[in-house]
Amino acid sequence: MKIIVLGGGLVGGPMAIDLNNDKNFDVTVADYSDDVINNIKVKCPDLSTICKDLSNIKDVTSLVSEFDLVVNAVPGFMGFETAKAIIKAGKDCVCIAFYEEDPFELDQIARENNVTMIMDCGIYPGMGSVLIMDVTQKLDKVDSVLTFVGGLPEIREWPSEYKAVFSPIDVIEEYIRPARYIENGFEVIRPALSDPEYRFFPEVGTLEAFNTDGLRTLSTTIDAPNMKEKTLRYPGHIEKMTVLRELGFFSKDKTIIANGAKISPIELTSQILFPNWKLKPGEADITIFQSIIEGMKDGQKMRYTIDMYDRYCPETEVISMARTTGYTATQAIRLIADGLYTHKGISPPEYIGQYPDCVAYMLKGLKAKNIIYHQTIHEVI
Secondary structure (H helix, E strand, C coil), X not given: CEEEEECCCCCHHHHHHHHHCCCCCEEEEEECCHHHHHHHHHHCCCCEEEECCCCCHHHHHHHHCCCCEEEECCCHHHHHHHHHHHHHCXXXXXXXXXXXXXXXXXXXXXXXXXXXXXXXXXXXXXXXXXXXXXXHCCCCEEEEEEEEEEEEECCCCCCCCCCXXXXXXXXXXXXXXXXXXXXXXXXXXXXXXXXXXXEEECCCEEEEEEECCXXXXXXXXXXXXEEEEEEEECCCHHHHHHHHHHCCCCCCCCCEEECCEEECHHHHHHHHHHHHHCCCCCCCEEEEEEEEEEEEECCEEEEEEEEEEEECECCCCECHXXXXXXXXXXXXXXXXXXXXXXXXXXXXXXXXXXXXXXXXXXXXXXXXXXXXXXXXXXECC
């Protein structure tokens, strides 16, 4: 089976290598950057590569036409149009690109083209969504879903005390895109970085949590009156990012003139921040996920807590965010390739959670890579 991975960056590269290790797959990775392609070739010489500008949508449709399955791992701002191009080519796809458009806008065209497309298939949205749906299927009534997730450098280094463990431009998008959540049955929209709180995790200590727009499709696919997602960072990060945002450093308006050309503050800020946010070779990162689901079962209020902690793998030199995000997506690719998931149209990851066999398949594949989700169940008195 021929598979192409669009985007070979921090997450796309390890996904391509993981799929290439499967003897059932003939894998190619495409990226616009010679440096990215060369880095992948050093790590996996037998992996086929294509250096191509994936922002040209017509080229994307033509490129994927030769393949059976596609992984969409382009940056979020390119994700929606890339997904549409893949659908028009009639190719099944797993997508990790985190874009602001509603993925269900593509549902009709995906059905018309007989395409299975699993969207937002990372850690969260992604595997966390799968497990949340799995839990809600066991409850008679769901009262609340509260989720915390974050990717961080294992060692804090001043001044940023942060490293971008996925597309840096997508990180900044998290800080400017309004956060949507459900409160008392109604959608509430709050600024990103709002409602800060501290959360303690045994593996790493106290982190700060804040609103981001990570709830995504769960707000409509799960019937719960209260749902919220918060991003985790080391304490102090909220204030730093809020200051930059409020001073206009994240603005997309082209108001700065540099060498005779107009650029936006966010373009300039990105050029300054990204080198500082880049993980050094061998630098360890960590990923933390926790979701707390409460509801009723047989007249008793129950609380399900799902936890996952992961860190950089020195043996494979794969960062934790690539492991927890990318290996979720590659396991979903195998799910489709093995004929276990065949839903036509747009599938947010929680749709997988409706099928216990598919949930078990996903968990088994991740466990084989030592990515383990723990679930605890308590009665609420």
